[in-house]
Amino acid sequence: MTNIQIHIPGFPRIGAARELKTALERHWRGELPAAALEQTGRDLRARHWAVQRLAGLDHVTVGDFAWYDHVANHIQLLGCEPARFGFTPGQDALQRYFTMARGDTGHHAHAGCAHGHACQQGAALEMTKWFDTNYHYLVPEFAADTAFSLHAERLLAEVAEAQALGHPVKAVLLGPLTFLWLGKEKGEPGFDRLDLLERLLPVYGALLAQLKRAGAAWVQIDEPILGLDLPAAWRNAFEPAYWQLSQAGAPLLLATYFSPLEENLGLACRLSVAGLHVDGVRAAHELTSVADWLPGHKVLSVGIVDGRNVWRTDLDAALAVLRPLCAKRSGQLWLSTSCSLLHVPYSLQQESALDPEIRSWLAFATEKLDELALLRTALAGADAANAADTAGTADTADIAAPVGTTGTADTADLTAALAAARAAVASRRASPRVHNAAVAARLADLAQGERCADRRASPFPQRQVAQRERLGLPSFPTTTIGSFPQTADIRAARAAHKRGELDAASYERAMLAHIADAVHRQELLGLDVLVHGEAERNDMVEYFGEQLDGFTFTQHGWVQSYGSRCVKPPLIYGDVSRPQPMTVAWTAHAQRLTKRPMKGMLTGPVTILQWSFVRDDQPRATTARQIALAIRDEVADLEQAGIAIIQIDEPALREGLPLRRARWDDYLDWATGAFRLTAAVASDSTQIHTHMCYAEFNDILPQIAAMDADVITIETSRSDMELLAGFGQFRYPNEIGPGVYDIHSPRVPDQEQMVRLLRKASAVIAPDQLWVNPDCGLKTRGWDETEAALRNMVAAARQLREEHAIY
Numbered sequence: 175m176t177n178i179q180i181h182i183p184g185f186p187r188i189g190a191a192r193e194l195k196t197a198l199e200r201h202w203r204g205e206l207p208a209a210a211l212e213q214t215g216r217d218l219r220a221r222h223w224a225v226q227r228l229a230g231l232d233h234v235t236v237g238d239f240a241w242y243d244h245v246a247n248h249i250q251l252l253g254c255e256p257a258r259f260g261f262t263p264g265q266d267a268l269q270r271y272f273t274m275a276r277g278d279t280g281h282h283a284h285a286g287c288a289h290g291h292a293c294q295q296g297a298a299l300e301m302t303k304w305f306d307t308n309y310h311y312l313v314p315e316f317a318a319d320t321a322f323s324l325h326a327e328r329l330l331a332e333v334a335e336a337q338a339l340g341h342p343v344k345a346v347l348l349g350p351l352t353f354l355w356l357g358k359e360k361g362e363p364g365f366d367r368l369d370l371l372e373r374l375l376p377v378y379g380a381l382l383a384q385l386k387r388a389g390a391a392w393v394q395i396d397e398p399i400l401g402l403d404l405p406a407a408w409r410n411a412f413e414p415a416y417w418q419l420s421q422a423g424a425p426l427l428l429a430t431y432f433s434p435l436e437e438n439l440g441l442a443c444r445l446s447v448a449g450l451h452v453d454g455v456r457a458a459h460e461l462t463s464v465a466d467w468l469p470g471h472k473v474l475s476v477g478i479v480d481g482r483n484v485w486r487t488d489l490d491a492a493l494a495v496l497r498p499l500c501a502k503r504s505g506q507l508w509l510s511t512s513c514s515l516l517h518v519p520y521s522l523q524q525e526s527a528l529d530p531e532i533r534s535w536l537a538f539a540t541e542k543l544d545e546l547a548l549l550r551t552a553l554a555g556a557d558a559a560n561a562a563d564t565a566g567t568a569d570t571a572d573i574a575a576p577v578g579t580t581g582t583a584d585t586a587d588l589t590a591a592l593a594a595a596r597a598a599v600a601s602r603r604a605s606p607r608v609h610n611a612a613v614a615a616r617l618a619d620l621a622q623g624e625r626c627a628d629r630r631a632s633p634f635p636q637r638q639v640a641q642r643e644r645l646g647l648p649s650f651p652t653t654t655i656g657s658f659p660q661t662a663d664i665r666a667a668r669a670a671h672k673r674g675e676l677d678a679a680s681y682e683r684a685m686l687a688h689i690a691d692a693v694h695r696q697e698l699l700g701l702d703v704l705v706h707g708e709a710e711r712n713d714m715v716e717y718f719g720e721q722l723d724g725f726t727f728t729q730h731g732w733v734q735s736y737g738s739r740c741v742k743p744p745l746i747y748g749d750v751s752r753p754q755p756m757t758v759a760w761t762a763h764a765q766r767l768t769k770r771p772m773k774g775m776l777t778g779p780v781t782i783l784q785w786s787f788v789r790d791d792q793p794r795a796t797t798a799r800q801i802a803l804a805i806r807d808e809v810a811d812l813e814q815a816g817i818a819i820i821q822i823d824e825p826a827l828r829e830g831l832p833l834r835r836a837r838w839d840d841y842l843d844w845a846t847g848a849f850r851l852t853a854a855v856a857s858d859s860t861q862i863h864t865h866m867c868y869a870e871f872n873d874i875l876p877q878i879a880a881m882d883a884d885v886i887t888i889e890t891s892r893s894d895m896e897l898l899a900g901f902g903q904f905r906y907p908n909e910i911g912p913g914v915y916d917i918h919s920p921r922v923p924d925q926e927q928m929v930r931l932l933r934k935a936s937a938v939i940a941p942d943q944l945w946v947n948p949d950c951g952l953k954t955r956g957w958d959e960t961e962a963a964l965r966n967m968v969a970a971a972r973q974l975r976e977e978h979a980i981y
């Protein structure tokens with residue numbers, strides 16, 4: 175009979191009430207000593223392990239906690255902190271960690287630094303998106319002389335902490351190949367970071383041996399890159415690497431997630447490990463093959479509960495998938511979430527304001543633990559019954575005894591719990607609030623007149639003439655990306671309004687005053703195209719989600735985005751439409767305060783989709799088109815209100831690319847189509863901007879060009895304008911604003927630094943196509959640094975105008 179166990183690849187670390195965020199930010203402000211911060215970490219870990227055990231999980235996961243990011247943890251664990259930080263022996267490890275994550279603000283590239291203007295010494299590690307999620311990791315830096323050494327004290331201390339609390343431990347590590355893959359090569363061209371594997375493996379070996387000695391029953395070793403299109407050298411490296419590691423220590427559970435294994439399936443099944451975890455949601459179609467190919471003595475861990483979305487699991491469907499697997503695997507079958515629960519909110523228990531019907535459709539992290547326990551109980555019962563049928567005796571001795579609330583369920587409880595889950599799934603399927611006939615009809619009408627609906631009236635050159643005539647901007651026009659500092663005042667006013675302590679009219683007055691302040695400051699700075707500053711927005715996606723039909727939102731559904739920063743993704747449960755204008759009054763107010771053009775600011779359909787929890791009952795493309803129509807209405811209304819420039823942000827367009835290249839074309843087709851559908855309603859003389867950050871665009875430049883925005887502003891400063899080369903080579907046809915300063919750092923760039931970047935940009939893009947702007951919005955910055963940086967930016971633009979003498 176099958177031994178069924180339950181576990182999770184990882185748990186949210188930020189805390190039910192974002193305790194980690196609060197503690198970190200207090201520590202960084204100097205208000206909380208390191209010892210107190212450490213205590214917060216211990217308390218959170220203890221609480222999270224207790225929740226896992228109480229739900230009946232067989233192992234607690236240790237090693238998923240991080241002060242800032244789990245990849246950064248591995249940089250320290252494996253002793254490869256970049257030399258450029260100049261850390262000295264004996265320097266406090268926590269301080270070094272935060273310096274890597276946040277930069278060394280004591281080292282100013284602009285003020286008397288001997289390293290020149292491209293100086294990156296002391297700059298924070300680059301952040302980039304973790305696969306196709308909205309979580310950012312810190313990018314390891316590798317060079318030919320990178321050395322590794324083991325610093326496992328923190329991880330081993332966490333193992334000991336869990337053991338002291340009486341928990342069976344499964345430690346989790348990033349695998350060596352994924353760790354190297356996620357890093358960036360620095361230094362000499364021609365260096366290949368895969369060459370470091372030989373040096374890295376002995377350190378992993380020593381680590382695994384230490385974990386075994388420490389009593390970790392299992393080590394989960396994450397290799398999500400097995401779901402990517404890997405170069406042959408990387409694929410070939412797996413077998414020898416894992417053979418070497420298998421000699422070292424505790425049994426290894428190799429974990430893959432986010433993507434099907436495809437051509438790597440046989441390889442993953444063959445590796446010298448004791449078990450394999452697969453994503454049973456995104457790679458559901460591979461489960462039978464994996465169950466067939468994986469040798470019988472290995473554990474198969476099936477990630478059957480969705481770790482990337484918030485819908486309650488259809489337990490009947492899950493059991494229908496699991497039963498045959500259970501029959502095939504006479505040894506050990508583990509049930510799990512598809513991936514770490516880092517990507518979903520903590521618990522539904524705190525959500526008192528959700529509509530009860532919609533609430534019944536949902537499962538956040540802690541509810542997903544309960545789902546696993548239910549599935550295990552249901553499956554174990556069926557397995558026992560089968561065994562009794564075949565052997566004539568019911569031997570339940572090797573069924574892991576369920577513990578905890580759900581685990582103690584007797585047959586009646588189990589039946590009731592399954593019935594409740596079934597009713598919730600049925601209610602969601604049949605609910606009239608999910609479907610809106612008017613939205614369906616509008617989409618159907620579009621399908622008929624498709625070609626005109628997503629094309630501007632005239633081609634770009636004609637629009638450019640009309641826009642230049644209307645706007646009369648100088649060359650190298652200056653602008654910002656939308657948000658200005660979300661000050662403590664702004665946040666406090668919104669929090670007071672939410673608590674009912676500040677009435678709607680007073681809140682609105684406060685926001686209008688912040689907008690007026692932002693407009694005034696921009697005029698003094700001499701910017702050419704102004705923005706209202708987004709003071710009234712809690713978040714660029716949540717704000718729209720709160721106003722669109724078909725969306726709902728939570729009170730506490732926070733998900734970590736990077737470090738202490740979190741987002742509260744809205745939930746799309748039904749057909750999307752816009753009951754009324756969402757931004758027009760704020761933007762029109764701002765426009766009335768100035769004679770300069772005020773840029774309207776919208777979030778695009780792909781980004782709203784990508785940064786929300788989305789429906790799983792219809793294709794993402796359909797939802798994207800519904801959102802596109804809603805935002806299109808807003809474009810039309812802004813235009814009607816006299817707004818001449820409208821920015822439609824699509825920072826998540828690149829991140830939404832499927833992890834497998836074979837699926838790119840289909841995605842890019844509907845994603846860029848949704849953008850065009852949003853923008854195409856604008857007349858020729860209305861200038862449409864889009865903005866993208868976090869993007870390595872070069873492999874999708876034709877599709878970005880096909881979006882046909884009049885102006886695109888992109889993040890380029892951190893790559894020293896290297897990203898722009900592709901736009902030059904491709905002869906990007908429309909106007910471009912390559913970011914000239916990194917908004918993630920409090921460092922104020924000087925004029926000369928930005929002039930250098932603009933000259934570099936002018937060498938690859940025609941100067942009359944160029945705009946001047948920061949990399950992204952300024953909401954996380956303070957006003958002093960913002961004004962200082964923008965003053966220098968405006969001066970840099972003026973200098974370029976003089977150099978090119980093309981007013």
Ligand SMILES: CN1c2c(nc(N)[nH]c2=O)NC[C@@H]1CNc1ccc(C(=O)N[C@@H](CCC(=O)N[C@@H](CCC(=O)N[C@@H](CCC(=O)O)C(=O)O)C(=O)O)C(=O)O)cc1
Nearest residue numbers: 308665666668669712713714715735738739740741785954
């Ligand atoms: C551009 N980015 C975004 C991404 N995803 C999004 N959904 N939105 C984005 O903007 N992905 C990629 C990047 C990630 N970058 C960031 C940057 C900054 C943040 C951030 O600052 N997050 C805030 C939360 C923002 C928010 O929702 N604010 C609300 C609520 C504020 C709050 O916590 N209030 C307190 C009370 C405060 C008080 O003063 O009393 C409370 O409610 O308890 C608001 O402004 O109303 C963060 O704090 O983490 C995220 C991603």
Ligand SMILES: N[C@@H](CCS)C(=O)O
Nearest residue numbers: 655656657823825951
């Ligand atoms: N308009 C947004 C874009 C962020 S990607 C902002 O400025 O914050």
Ligand SMILES: [Zn+2]
Nearest residue numbers: 825867950951
């Ligand atoms: Zn941005």
